[in-house]
Amino acid sequence: MPSPSTSTAGSVSVGGKRVECDEDQSILEAFLRAGVWMPNSCNQGTCGTCKLAVLSGEVDHRDSPLETLSEDERAAGLALACQARPCGDAEVALRGDMANRATHPLKDLSATVVGIEDIARDTRRILLGLDEPLAFSAGQYVELVVPGSGERRQYSMANTASEDKVLELHVRRVPDGVASDKWLFGSVAVGDRVEAVGPLGDFHVVDESDDGGEPMALIGGGTGLAPLVAIVRTALARHPDRQILLYHGVRGQADLYDVDQLDALAAKHPGFTFVPVLSDEPDPERRSGFPTDAFVEDVSAAKGWSGWLCGPPPMVEAGVKAFKRRRMAPRLIHREKFTPADALTPAPPTNEEA
Numbered sequence: 086m087p088s089p090s091t092s093t094a095g096s097v098s099v100g101g102k103r104v105e106c107d108e109d110q111s112i113l114e115a116f117l118r119a120g121v122w123m124p125n126s127c128n129q130g131t132c133g134t135c136k137l138a139v140l141s142g143e144v145d146h147r148d149s150p151l152e153t154l155s156e157d158e159r160a161a162g163l164a165l166a167c168q169a170r171p172c173g174d175a176e177v178a179l180r181g182d183m184a185n186r187a188t189h190p191l192k193d194l195s196a197t198v199v200g201i202e203d204i205a206r207d208t209r210r211i212l213l214g215l216d217e218p219l220a221f222s223a224g225q226y227v228e229l230v231v232p233g234s235g236e237r238r239q240y241s242m243a244n245t246a247s248e249d250k251v252l253e254l255h256v257r258r259v260p261d262g263v264a265s266d267k268w269l270f271g272s273v274a275v276g277d278r279v280e281a282v283g284p285l286g287d288f289h290v291v292d293e294s295d296d297g298g299e300p301m302a303l304i305g306g307g308t309g310l311a312p313l314v315a316i317v318r319t320a321l322a323r324h325p326d327r328q329i330l331l332y333h334g335v336r337g338q339a340d341l342y343d344v345d346q347l348d349a350l351a352a353k354h355p356g357f358t359f360v361p362v363l364s365d366e367p368d369p370e371r372r373s374g375f376p377t378d379a380f381v382e383d384v385s386a387a388k389g390w391s392g393w394l395c396g397p398p399p400m401v402e403a404g405v406k407a408f409k410r411r412r413m414a415p416r417l418i419h420r421e422k423f424t425p426a427d428a429l430t431p432a433p434p435t436n437e438e439a
Contacts, residue, residue, distance in 0.1 A: 124287055140162070219283060242284075
């Protein structure tokens with residue numbers, strides 16, 4: 086489909102559901118705000134998760150990167166829902182076998198900073214008290230508006246769905262980062278007001294009715310631990326005896342955090358094991374190397390297990406290979422890549438800068 090230079094408001098339909106799209110509103114945002122599910126992950130145009138087919142009508146591709154949506158794909162009628170704006174009425178279709186799924190409506194959020202805590206080397210816990218409770222699934226993220234910059238950054242929530250009034254975010258400091266260094270490790274103070282949007286992302290636990298209590302393996306790098314903790318706590322609340330392995334990969338002892346809380350959770354649930362893994366600074370009391378290798382060493386077969394990966398792209402890619410090596414079904418492997426943002430350019434969902 087051609088890509089005109091300007092977009093106008095219109096209605097967009099998918100699978101028989103039609104949603105009005107406001108002027109300068111992406112197709113993805115319009116559907117999520119209406120409570121209609123569309124696959125989504127980075128919401129920045131870099132991952133391609135929300136790629137769909139335009140069956141009729143035209144869209145403006147806006148800032149869709151050529152690396153994610155090539156000229157050939159555009160000519161073939163594909164578009165990124167998180168970037169594309171409809172130019173009048175349009176009909177789109179999701180790619181592949183994607184059944185309708187339940188979702189929580191996307192909402193504008195207003196919050197107050199109620200807690201700031203340094204929890205590890207260059208790692209901080211930020212607590213945001215919401216004006217109104219937020220409905221979400223454990224593992225999802227919110228997008229914060231960075232004051233005075235016009236930028237937006239994404240942070241996974243460490244909350245379970247019942248903890249819907251105070252959001253817990255884990256932030257890693259990146260030198261000169263617009264959000265991390267200059268704001269969340271700089272000028273931010275308890276009592277500050279924060280604007281946000283959420284919930285976002287498909288990296289989250291399944292509905293309770295679909296949760297069969299299968300064994301789980303979770304591997305997080307750095308602050309990729311945040312959504313995994315939410316997922317683990319939710320899974321254990323549903324099935325207290327469930328077999329769960331949680332690996333946290335960091336460089337050194339000073340980068341570990343919330344170890345006591347996770348050890349206490351393991352003491353309460355014998356089927357749960359927490360394994361910190363240090364890559365650069367060996368410690369005689371900790372596993373050394375990479376968490377993906379530790380999983381391969383610990384598990385001889387993972388057929389029937391579900392796998393969860395959250396962290397830097399190389400770790401996530403290594404984790405997929407490790408899970409497949411142990412015969413885990415690809416459809417049961419869930420992943421969320423954290424890509425650091427620099428001081429000028431927005432990034433995919435990440436606690437690693439944002």
